[in-house]
Amino acid sequence: xxxxxxxxxxxxxxxxxxxxxxxxxxxxxxxxxxxxxxxxxxxxxxxxxxxxxxxxxxxxxxxxxxxxxxxxxxxxxxxxxxxxxxxxxxxxxxxxxxxxxxxxxxxxxxxxxxxxxxx
Numbered sequence: 145x146x147x148x149x150x151x152x153x154x155x156x157x158x159x160x161x162x163x164x165x166x167x168x169x170x171x172x173x174x175x176x177x178x179x180x181x182x183x184x185x186x187x188x189x190x191x192x193x194x195x196x197x198x199x200x201x202x203x204x205x206x207x208x209x210x211x212x213x214x215x216x217x218x219x220x221x222x223x224x225x226x227x228x229x230x231x232x233x234x235x236x237x238x239x240x241x242x243x244x245x246x247x248x249x250x251x252x253x254x255x256x257x258x259x260x261x262x263x
Contacts, residue, residue, distance in 0.1 A: 186256040187211060193222045196248065207253045217243035 190196055196213035203209045218240050227237040251260040 183256075187252065188256045188258060189219065190248065190250055190258050190261055191216065193219050195219050196246075196250075208259075209252050209254070211250045211252055213248045213250065214245060215243050216246045216248075217241075 187196070187198060190213075194216050195218075197215040197217070199212045199214050201209060201211050223240050230237045246263070249262040250258055252258050
C-alpha cells in the first residue's frame with residue numbers, strides 16, 4: 145500500500161511543475177521571420193535601373209508569387225556606374241531621380257523574375 149501512495153505522490157509532483165518550466169512547442173502564429181533564409185537579390189528589378197521596396201509576399205504556387213511594393217527608387221549601383229562613366233568622359237554626373245511612391249502588385253516566378261505587373 146505504501147508503494148501506491150509513493151506513486152501517487154510522484155505523479156502529483158510531476159503534474160505540479162509550472163508550465164513555464166516545461167518545454168513549449170508552437171505551431172502557426174505570426175512569425176514574420178520564420179525558418180526562411182533570405183536570398184539577396186532574389187526579387188529582380190521590374191524597371192531597369194530602379195529598385196522597388198517590397199511590402200508583402202504571398203506564394204500561390206512556387207512559380208506564381210505575388211509581391212506588393214510601395215516605393216520605387218534609383219538603383220544605387222547603377223547610379224554609381226553612371227556617375228563613374230560620366231566622370232571618365234569629363235561630363236557631369238546624371239541627375240538621380242527622387243524616390244516616388246508607386247504601388248504595384250507584381251507576379252514573379254521562383255527566381256524572382258517578373259511575370260506580370262499591375263499598377
